[in-house]
Amino acid sequence: MNAEPELLLDGPRGRRLCLELAAELSPDVRNAAFSLAYELDPGKGTSTVMFALSSDDSGDPGFPGGAPSLEDLAAELQSIDASSLTSGQLAAARECSVRNARYWQEPAGEDVLASLPAVVDAFRPLAEQVLASPTWRSWSQPRRPEQWAIDWRSAEDPAPLPRDPHQALSRWAKEIRAEEAQAARDRPQNVYANFSGNWWSFPGRLLRTVGAIPAALNLVEDSFGEKQATVIPVYGSGRTFEIQTAEDWILLCRSFPLEVTASRRHDWFHTTGRDGRWVIPDWQLLAGEWDAVHLTTAGYLHTAGRALQVGADTASVLAGLDPDSTLWLGDVAREAEAPRQLWRQNPNSDDWSLVHSPGR
Template sequence: MEPDIEQLLNGPRGRRLCLELAMEMDQDIRIAVFHLGYNLDPGAGRSRVLLTMNPSGEVPPPPPEPTVDELAALIRSLDFRSITDELVQHALQRAVDTARYWQEPDGEDVLAAAPEIKNALCHVAEGVLGTSAAESWTLEAEVRQWSIDWRSAGDPAPLAGNPRQKLAEWARNQRSGEVRAAWERPADIRANVGGEWWSIPHNLMQSTGQIPQGLSLVEDSLGWENATAIPVAGTGRILEIESAEVWIELCRMFPLEVTASRRHDWFRTTGRHGRWVIPDWERASSRWDAVHLPINGYLHLAGRALDVDPVEGTASVIAGWNPDTTFWLNDVVRESGEPRQHWHRPHNQDEWQLAAGG
């Protein structure tokens, strides 16, 4: 499915990408987003504090705050003739970095969803979708991919195996966890409790299509500075999560109720109060060998409340799934035998570097 402007801006991560790109291109936009985002952030004044000082050490009077309309005008005035793939890639990385499904969206995500700003971001989305960087966002899973081991070359580990056993264990844990959460968690949807919030089993073999891009597009990263990229080859029946309809149909075919275990976290991140389901991946493995979330699917689907059955009041969320990542449900993928690559990221830097001889 080719991405379009409306589709991109319907997704929280797609909107954030466009806002991050606008900030990359104009310092006045960055300053305006900083102030407006702070005011809209649920942690303003608590977990997120704004401090200003002048050289004398005195607190200066606050500068006039920009308005939403002023920011929208700045965004609409951007000239995208100088846009580069590097700028788009960095904005994509920031959109992934700032994803969070266990608490309220941050102020910048709230700002990007405001009608005036979302309308202005149409101008940015048009520029983004005209770049060569965006052409790769619809790529399907290929036979040859990369599995990432977040350790140095001197500390190797075998590839994840036994998917059938892991899926059976995962399904048992999900069902028992749902029963336990129904008994133990408070009825108040706004209660400060949380738990498992992702919608895919993370103990499965997973792979990505592009390196080093796959090293940087990681949600809820632990700040790894070393990685081994392992060439793998896999084939079979691969489902592409390229649209909401594909995910919804998967949830309808193989529903797994997760209301009690997810409802507090997913209420915070989506604002929706109701029943929740995810795919029962153990049963889905009878039909599919793997599932792949292309970058375009990630940008317009991740973090949204997707209506599965309006009559029964059920919805679902794609959460904790990095863009361009394939999860292998059956034992159909192997290390290809090609050389492994060893990557390192210097401390407090964004760029990954291929190690000598790696």
């Protein structure tokens, strides 16, 4: 598939990356987006409150001369010079996009703003610059043999890697079908009901690895804010299904569909606005053909958080799987001979430092 702007602009996480990147490149975009996103935020005035640092009689607080309009923002976006994009700027925008993903409630105001047609159209020149960058090429690479498993506990509390994926998948299959049956009996019929449950799209007990450390330590959806991590070197092989675009996720769902309508209906309605039947891949069946599934960063930005049409009346959402992560379905990954590493987040910073790398 050619690197068309839609690889970024079709997906809510790709659009959020564009908004964060534009705000970094232009203070005018940052100011306009802040004001407009606040007005679009579902928590306006409650969970989200704007505090004025200054005001005058001519417009909104902090925006002398009047509040910015959508047209003002679009004009600023189109005027951005992104010819000198750096890998650091792209990495920071990716972190913000991942950190703000949420699949259990309505999208934040920034995500709503980034989805408006006028804004999406104005993103196009910036998206083209991103897709032409060396960073984007690295974000589209398939799984590397060398991987890292992240254990958010201290290195003083060592634990083995998860093993026996077949048993884990068998247990998951029984549990998710039981959950779906119970949800169909017990959960409210009103899709607007303030009800949340299991919203992710994959089994949680399988070995999951990432391709780059320390970058992956900041690429965690629904993070608990951990400040230290034990990082375990892993070497894996086998048949790997690559998710490069939304079409790849759709193919998995069509080939191995598992209905999760009752258990996901409320959460995924809140995050996508769609009410209907939902499916995810049946990971137990999928394991009969594939040893691992790898989600590239490009695939994440194009796919995550969207209501993707799978069949005539079914759709799916990829939720909870972080960019450049691999889910191991077969028993083909092992801890490498290299030592484990302990990383800690620096105070008042998103950066991480290697504390020590003890021998095994």
